[in-house]
Amino acid sequence: MDYLEGLNPSQRAAVEQLKGPVMIVAGAGSGKTRVITYRVAHLIRNGVDPFSILVLTFTNKAAKEMRERITSVVGDAARNIWMGTFHSVFARILRVEAQHLGYPSNFTIYDTDDSKSLIRTILKEMQLDDKLYNANFVYNRISSAKNNLISAAEYQKNEQIQAEDNSTGRSFLGQIYQTYTQRCFKAGAMDFDDLLFKTNVLLKNHPEILYKYQNKFKYLMLDEYQDTNFSQYLIVKKLAAIHENLCVVGDDAQSIYAFRGANIQNILNFEKDYPDVKVYKLEQNYRSTKNIVNIANSIIAKNKNQLKKDVFSNNETGDKIKIIRAFSDNEEGKIVAENIVQKRSISGSKYKEFAILYRTNAQSRAMEEALRKLGVPYKIYGGTSFYQRKEIKDLIAYFRLTFNPNDEEALKRVINYPRRGIGNTSVERIMIAANQQNIGLWDVIKEAPTYLDNRTASAVAPFSTLIQSFQAIASDHNAFDTAMHIAQHSGLLRDLYEDKSVEGLSRYENIQELLNGIKEFSEREDIEEKGLDVFMQDIALLTNEDNDKDPNADTVSLMTIHSSKGLEFPYVHIVGLEENLFPSQRSLNSRSDLEEERRLFYVALTRAEKNVYISYATSRYQWGTLNNCEPSRFIDELDPQYLDLDFKPRMESSGPASSFANERAGWQQNQSDQHGDTYFKPKPKIKQKTTSILPKAHVPSENFSPSDTSKLQVGMEVEHERFGFGKVVNVEGKAPDMKATIFFKELGQKQLLLKFAKLRII
């Protein structure tokens, strides 16, 4: 039992407790995920059938890593463990049981775009104001109802909900929800939330099916339990009801999905649900230095709502946490990128040891630009998934239609792409006929002469024949042959091939990449069913990371803090620590929202093993305007004894501001690099001179006091509290949103929002 030696006594006790309900509530980096991994290995070593183990993880990637680790202990048997995210595991089960819900087993999974597009169609049909009933808003409202297991019928009956909707003037939400549900059903489609909602319906309405899975999954394990929502909680509770071999691990301090309905009450209730639960505490953090653990503790201590824990580290004390101030978001990016280059060369580390974490996806732009300028290879996690690209979605829409012609979102997507003379008017005619007859769009198309006028009918006839020919091919060909046939005969491949622009070329290559993936799938020897329908099953659930061809590439990782959960990196930059950004503006109204932001900050800090750099900018472009920013209150909350406030990232100057020639070289390098492990190679262009990259701070004149800026005019000379002396080159807008462009002697041109700017007119 060599592997057990890699555990401390409490971890080991939790691993060896194979039966009954087990809960581990422990701080970040204390080995919770490690306990789950070893526990699965230990179960199998003790003769438990891997098919009877169900492990639910936060990402597919986490599941994959766990499986690899378990394989190293128990060998090939690990292949048979049921392991993955809630969505992927229950999608798989729903396919088997679909007929009990009246769904076809090859039901489509609508992604967020499909759902919102359907919502827009419904709004249009109901002639509702799409500002009041904004599609995002409606989607979130339906999503939250589903995650609380409130069906459309219950939604409409619930007086409290109705009162709430009426008070905001959105009394049609219930009806939209109802229509949305009916349309999904008719289209043979489930959205993301349905995968959990329908699983609950299945387990509730079909006791025999519940019984079957209760006996199948004799051992259940859940990572990141603090972030499960009610729908997920109930599935697990039901499945575990007979054997009660349920092990959950979590950290209330890392609960960051309350906005999606995750409920930390789950942790608190576990002891009530399972009175004979064995609770284990893990307090030693193995991941981070003492300074990092201490500073993270100092932050989370400010939250009132938390379970008491004493997390400590026996690792070295390590460096203090460094605070970096920048003048703008672009400058912040520059400092971060330069710091990474410098730190890497001093410590001899790899790019993949660095992560840049931000509160919102929009912040990645400035970071990317700066990294690219220095030729630093990077990878963005959770960005637009490969499967979300337009050309990929188009081809997949043909695949979806082939297996499920009732899939109306797919149908609308490609009925006239590539163009085949079925314009908007024809599509509207089809939709009207379908609504009148209360049948699906496909039913109308298939029987076009019955339901449509001659012209429209003859326009859609070839399309109908085309899809039916795809169905015939799919029935007796493997995934690759079917996919290739569809790509060619739909006209999509030709359409992309004929587009000779750079974007067109890259779209064509993406299609090739998808087809290559399908070919690989068709050649796999470990699966029997190799039809395109099998390949398609989970495609809507895949993310960027799942398509990562080279997960070990040496690249800096960029991601939101939300997607960094559970991960670890030696060096972590947390950027954009500014009021209204982090904590976000929306969180400022309530204590509980603010506490959630603080937990998010705790998650960010605890990703780091050796160094944390926290940065903020004093001005930032947001929604197209330049705003002055204040440092985040979270910086003030950090215990100063662990901080290095004077940190000035210094590096060997990269010479005059990078010329275009350098950028072009980097670009060409990027283009010619086919292997993907280095997207942007670093340029070895470093001079000897060492200068600080932070502009010298301006010391305001003795008589400095901000003037009334409403009188500001072009040509005036001014002094700014921090940026120094300058001249006004442009004034625009009206008070209070008046902006001025000023050319500062030291810093060059800047645009300032005058209501925040501390300026003196000279």
Ligand code: ATP
């Ligand atoms: P998080 O809360 O961030 O999800 P966690 O509690 O799941 O963290 P792990 O990721 O399991 O923690 O472990 C953190 C790090 O500490 C990992 O690198 C892990 O390999 C290491 N580790 C955990 N326990 C031990 C141990 N007993 N001996 C040595 N290393 C350990």
Ligand code: MG
């Ligand atoms: Mg973990």
